[in-house]
Amino acid sequence: MSPADGAAPTVFRESARDGEREAFIARLRGGDRPFRDSDGSWVVSRFEEARAILLDPGRFSSRGPEGGFPLLQDDPPRHTALRGLLQKAFTPGRVEAMRPEIETIARSLAAAIPSGEKIDIVAAFTSPLPVIVIARMLGVAESDRDRFRDWSNRFAGAGAAEGVDEVQALALMEMSAYLGAELAKRRVDPGDDLISALARAEEAGVTLNDNEIISLSVLLLVAGNETTTNLLSNLMNRFAAYPEEWRALRETPALIDGAIEEILRVDSPVQFTVRYARADVEVGGVGIKAGEPVFVYLAAANRDPAKWSDPDTLDMRRERGRQLAFGLGVHMCIGAPLARLEARAGLAALLERFETVRFGEGSRPRTTAALLRGFQRLPLVLA
Ligand code: HEM
Numbered sequence: 246m247s248p249a250d251g252a253a254p255t256v257f258r259e260s261a262r263d264g265e266r267e268a269f270i271a272r273l274r275g276g277d278r279p280f281r282d283s284d285g286s287w288v289v290s291r292f293e294e295a296r297a298i299l300l301d302p303g304r305f306s307s308r309g310p311e312g313g314f315p316l317l318q319d320d321p322p323r324h325t326a327l328r329g330l331l332q333k334a335f336t337p338g339r340v341e342a343m344r345p346e347i348e349t350i351a352r353s354l355a356a357a358i359p360s361g362e363k364i365d366i367v368a369a370f371t372s373p374l375p376v377i378v379i380a381r382m383l384g385v386a387e388s389d390r391d392r393f394r395d396w397s398n399r400f401a402g403a404g405a406a407e408g409v410d411e412v413q414a415l416a417l418m419e420m421s422a423y424l425g426a427e428l429a430k431r432r433v434d435p436g437d438d439l440i441s442a443l444a445r446a447e448e449a450g451v452t453l454n455d456n457e458i459i460s461l462s463v464l465l466l467v468a469g470n471e472t473t474t475n476l477l478s479n480l481m482n483r484f485a486a487y488p489e490e491w492r493a494l495r496e497t498p499a500l501i502d503g504a505i506e507e508i509l510r511v512d513s514p515v516q517f518t519v520r521y522a523r524a525d526v527e528v529g530g531v532g533i534k535a536g537e538p539v540f541v542y543l544a545a546a547n548r549d550p551a552k553w554s555d556p557d558t559l560d561m562r563r564e565r566g567r568q569l570a571f572g573l574g575v576h577m578c579i580g581a582p583l584a585r586l587e588a589r590a591g592l593a594a595l596l597e598r599f600e601t602v603r604f605g606e607g608s609r610p611r612t613t614a615a616l617l618r619g620f621q622r623l624p625l626v627l628a
Contacts (some may be wrong), residue, residue, distance in 0.1 A: 248475050305522060428459060473615060511556075516616055517542045
């Protein structure tokens with residue numbers, strides 16, 4: 246989840262711009278070994294190779310030449326210490342304890358959607374849900390939610406056709422200033438929230454300066470919002486295109502988990518992650534030199550025909566296999582249980598209230614960032 250979308254190989258940028266992601270994934274998957282893009286980075290698209298790289302931080306570093314976010318772009322042992330610090334807030338038990346609250350938020354957002362009228366499901370539902378949840382976890386004022394959403398959107402490059410770097414940099418500055426002020430408040434008056442937990446890092450034997458705490462808080466904000474929004478938007482897009490699946494879910498709610506796992510697999514909200522070879526290595530029959538970047542293309546690995554039969558077909562009843570939408574190994578998404586819970590609660594609330602879903606008039610622009618798969622806007626009519 247590199248914030249620097251510009252770091253993606255040229256081939257990814259083209260595919261994102263032309264809206265030809267499907268064709269691009271098919272082409273990637275056609276290869277039987279890692280290939281080298283024109284800018285010198287490697288692209289790995291097969292499941293087994295992707296898996297092996299993610300499970301091997303000893304040979305493949307997450308740390309780029311210019312560093313990056315603490316945790317996400319740290320390697321063990323520092324990664325291990327930072328992860329331990331945050332992990333407590335994201336255990337299945339802690340996340341499960343938030344279920345009633347998340348269900349209430351989802352129901353109240355669903356209740357505010359007018360039946361039979363065209364709405365943008367992104368603005369009305371899929372974006373606010375994760376923003377409200379993470380704002381509560383960070384312990385920031387509910388009234389600042391809109392600013393959170395605006396920052397997340399701008400950071401993800403949503404809607405910005407040009408000048409994404411400047412838009413991102415400005416959003417990052419504003420977020421950092423805001424979270425810096427929140428951190429100062431917590432130092433005086435700590436609470437039970439994530440920012441206070443980070444402020445107490447030293448007690449857990451981790452040394453973090455204020456800038457690092459702020460970067461970690463920013464990471465939580467940007468890693469969890471746009472991704473979960475996209476997961477829910479991709480689901481709703483799917484049901485507008487396949488209304489019989491919506492009906493099936495209303496009749497058999499037990500299929501909800503299968504629908505979520507399958508949309509994560511075929512429409513992976515995070516399309517790739519990057520590693521750097523620590524020494525000369527061989528992957529799938531090609532030699533990769535020390536320091537060279539390797540794009541682990543999760544979205545292609547998730548459709549590897551060697552791993553799944555009929556890989557492009559979304560099948561809610563498919564026997565679950567391990568898919569890579571949340572990554573794997575030491576960096577595997579810490580927010581995965583939360584994202585799954587939000588998706589489940591969100592989908593259940595909409596299913597409860599609406600019998601049908603269809604596309605509304607108007608365009609459905611995809612997110613422009615090559616890293617992500619989702620929608621800027623998705624007009625729907627729910628009734
Ligand atoms: C559908 C939603 C989500 C998807 C698809 C997703 C995907 C990912 C992936 C693929 C990684 C691994 C990156 C790598 O190996 O380099 C990751 C890491 C991470 N995610 Fe998520 N994520 C989602 C939601 C969330 C949420 C809700 C949060 C928190 C509120 C979150 C926080 C993080 C953090 C902090 C990391 C870094 C973990 C580490 O490096 O140890 N994510 N995510």
